[in-house]
Amino acid sequence: MNSRDEVGPAGTRRQVLDSDQVKHLEFLQAVVSRLGNNSFLVKGWALTLTGGLLAFAAGSASWSIVLTGLIVLVAFWFLDGYFLHQERLFRMLYDDVRRPGSTVDPFSMDPRPYADRVGWRRSAFSQTLSLFYGGLCVAHVAFLVGVLLG
Numbered sequence: 001m002n003s004r005d006e007v008g009p010a011g012t013r014r015q016v017l018d019s020d021q022v023k024h025l026e027f028l029q030a031v032v033s034r035l036g037n038n039s040f041l042v043k044g045w046a047l048t049l050t051g052g053l054l055a056f057a058a059g060s061a062s063w064s065i066v067l068t069g070l071i072v073l074v075a076f077w078f079l080d081g082y083f084l085h086q087e088r089l090f091r092m093l094y095d096d097v098r099r100p101g102s103t104v105d106p107f108s109m110d111p112r113p114y115a116d117r118v119g120w121r122r123s124a125f126s127q128t129l130s131l132f133y134g135g136l137c138v139a140h141v142a143f144l145v146g147v148l149l150g
Contacts, residue, residue, distance in 0.1 A: 015100045017098070020106055020107075021097060021098070021102070023107075024097050024106065024107050024108075025094060025097055025098060027107065027109065028090055028093060028094040028097060028109070029094065031090050031109070032087055032090050032091060032094065035083050035084075035086050035087040035090065036083075036087060038083050039080050039083040039084060039087070042076055042079055042080045042083065043076075043080060043132060045076065046072075046073060046076035046077070046080070046133070046136065047136070049069065049072055049073075049076075050069060050072075050073055050136050050139070050140070053065055053066070053068065053069035053072070054066070054069060054139065054140070054143055057069065057143065057147065058143075061147055061150075062147070063144055063147045063148055066140060066143050066144045066147055067144065069140055070137065070140040070141070070144070073133065073136055073137060073140060074133075074137070076133070077124065077129065077133040077137075078124060080124075080129055080133070081120065081121075081123050081124025081125070081126075081129060082120065082123075082124070084123040084124070084126060084129065085118065085119075085120045085123035085124070086111065088118045088123060089111035089112075089114045089115060089118060090111050092111070092114040092117065092118070093108070093109075093110075093111050093113075093114060
């Protein structure tokens, strides 16, 4: 894959990507979009199940239902963390492909070379995921304490 220089307005030079690089970037962007959509769906399911299980537990005052809901919530958190981790890896691959003189193999979809730069735990406990799932976990724990004490 080779890019070429093009003279733009006012004599400025800019790098123009060849058609293979553009197609490669489109493939990568499709993966990033799919991972983002998966993350959105996981959050929706987590919120729906959390609300449903807490409502069901409130009616029956069952600590086992609350505890089951907490386990399910943590599983969704880790799954969402995995999607965010993969998305970050593919964004790094995308960033390398778009650079002039990229050494990435044509049409490579392998994000493993970037795995040492972004840890899974760092993604799973990012600020946004921690606030979303942490808040739901706090609600579960508070409800569990209420059921056990009351």
